[in-house]
Amino acid sequence: xxxxQYLAGRLLLAMxxxxxxxxxxxxxxxxxxxxxxxxxxxxxxxxxxxxxxxILEELDIDPGEAPDCEIHDGGPVERARGFVLHSTDWGxxxxxxxxxxxxxxxxxxxxxxxxxxxxxxxxxxALGYAGWGAGQLENEMRHxxxxxxxxxxxxxxxxxxxxxxxxxxxxxxxxPAQLSSVTGxx
Numbered sequence: 001x002x003x004x005q006y007l008a009g010r011l012l013l014a015m016x017x018x019x020x021x022x023x024x025x026x027x028x029x030x031x032x033x034x035x036x037x038x039x040x041x042x043x044x045x046x047x048x049x050x051x052x053x054x055i056l057e058e059l060d061i062d063p064g065e066a067p068d069c070e071i072h073d074g075g076p077v078e079r080a081r082g083f084v085l086h087s088t089d090w091g092x093x094x095x096x097x098x099x100x101x102x103x104x105x106x107x108x109x110x111x112x113x114x115x116x117x118x119x120x121x122x123x124x125x126a127l128g129y130a131g132w133g134a135g136q137l138e139n140e141m142r143h144x145x146x147x148x149x150x151x152x153x154x155x156x157x158x159x160x161x162x163x164x165x166x167x168x169x170x171x172x173x174x175x176p177a178q179l180s181s182v183t184g185x186x
Contacts, residue, residue: 006033007137009099011151011168012040015144016179022076027164028130029085029156031096031104038132041083041104043124043156044164046070052125055082056115059108065117072161074126082127084110085156086120101153122157147172 007030014026028040053068074083084105088097092109103120113119132140140146149168159167169176 007038007148008033009101011043011149011155013147013149013165013168015147016176018145020145023130025165026130027168028075029098029102029151031085031098031129033137035134037134038137040075040130041085041126042073042075042128042130043085043126044161045073046161047073047127050127055125056111059111061108061111061115064115066115069125070161072124072126074128075130077129077131079128081129082106082111082125083129084114084120084123084125086110086123087153087157088120090120101151101156122153124157 010030012026012028012030014023016025018024025044026042027044028042030038030040032039047070050071051068052066052071053063055071056063056066085098085102086105088103090110090113091097091103092105092107092113094107095103095105095110097103110119110123114123137146141148149172151168152171155164155168155171166176169179
């Protein structure tokens with residue numbers, strides 16, 4: 001990665017054999033990446049028992065028209081904090097656009113809008129995020145940790161969570177079965 005080339009708006013795929021098992025076969029939508037660090041939302045795994053209506057009920061929001069969908073495991077940082085990745089046809093006061101595919105909101109306004117049927121047309125919800133300090137992600141990329149993929153709105157919003165890692169590799173023209181879990185050094 002060259003200086004000034006940031007990864008916001010890209011998908012970050014964990015390479016096979018990554019040392020940190022929390023990220024095994026993970027897929028993260030990179031929302032922020034600059035000289036201060038990086039932040040991504042995990043979109044490759046869901047919580048087994050936690051569903052959207054339960055979160056709305058805990059927040060005292062009537063589920064209304066909202067489907068009782070799965071909740072994504074957004075990452076190991078602030079696991080109780082919620083994030084909504086969504087299409088850019090909705091925006092609240094704190095919404096951040098993540099070019100070119102989506103936007104990110106973390107306020108109750110987006111949850112209320114979804115429950116009322118007035119929210120974004122496409123969305124997914126995650127608890128937690130993955131975060132890296134300044135230079136940390138770049139260092140991990142140099143040491144066989146991550147692959148940067150272009151992604152697409154269909155991968156983000158239409159592909160089942162457990163298929164996103166493989167689907168993204170295939171979209172990149174790579175058969176993940178052929179990937180090595182080790183690298184050499186020159």
